[in-house]
Amino acid sequence: MPELPEVETIRRGIEPLILRREIVRVVVRTDRLRWPVPSGLERRLEGQEIASVERRGKYLLLRLSVGTLLVHFGMSGYLRIFREPPVAGRHDHFDICFSGGTCLRFNDSRRFGALLWIDGDPSAHPLLADLGPEPLSDSFSGSYLFQRSRNRRGAVKHFIMDHRIVAGIGNMYASEALFDAGIHPAVPAGQLSFCRYATLAESIRKVMEEALSSGEKTLGNFNNESARPGYFNMHFKVYGRAGEPCEVCGRPIENLRIGQRSSFFCPACQNRADIAPAFREINNGR
DNA sequence: CTTTACGCCTGACGGC
DNA sequence: TGCCGTCAGGCGTAAA
Known part of the structure; x- marks a missing residue:
């Protein structure tokens, strides 16, 4: 179950692969995650560049040229990295592919995870606004x-x-x-x-x-x-x-x-x- | 305000 | 072997 250290590890791992890369293809195979995946997300993402790869609590935040993509892993969610993704298997819910060939594939059997679009300031989003301090920050004591x-x-x-x-x-x-x-x-x-x-x-x-x-x-x-x-x-x-x-x-x-x-x-x-x-x-x- | 229970969902596991 | 019940867990929501 990904908690803060796991999500931070994911963040550090994918950052060098996708930072400043352009999203060239997005495939969403189900919208039935923890919350519905926004419809039309594919078109909104394609052509956008990853401005930064951040984390808040257990949420992974991909900041784009316009807006932010929020990924949560729930209980059983994980990413895999491909250059040429094979045919999607059971619970492979979405793919995000980048210029240069890296492809992220999200799998989550229990579907407690999430993929959401945030317009504007992420820290004002209802899921993030009330979060307490990061345990590794100075404000935590x-x-x-x-x-x-x-x-x-x-x-x-x-x-x-x-x-x-x-x-x-x-x-x-x-x-x-x-x-x-x-x-x-x-x-x-x-x-x-x-x-x-x-x-x-x-x-x-x-x-x-x-x-x-x-x-x-x-x-x-x-x-x-x-x-x-x-x-x-x-x-x-x-x-x-x-x-x-x-x-x-x-x-x-x-x-x-x-x-x-x-x-x-x-x-x-x-x-x-x-x-x-x-x-x-x-x-x-x- | 705080505290508690519940529902979402599937795979693993134990009992028969 | 196979079926079925139970449990686990993050986290928002509703109810107490």
């Missing part, structure tokens, strides 16, 4: 999280997955960051201390940067036609590891349902001392 979390009773894991709070963190990296910070995912967001949020913000940065460097290693594979840019083998310490021993303490990783999502954590390394009344609002040593 422990004090920011602390301030936004006051009076929130929902689980901290849900809190950091709220894209209005911070953009681009999904279920996998939320679990990993909380493990790194030693914070139990179910702790009410409003009950964590300033110090714990300082730790959490650093853990979020660390996990994102580690994932980005994993992705960086796969960039060389982008001309391999079987490759899926952005789908790299990230090493997870808790995500998807229910029942396996924690690599720090050996206790079995547990899976707890929080807000309709599975949440993986180590019951020992991520203890709930945070929410015991005696420990509220103080740094308990971690």
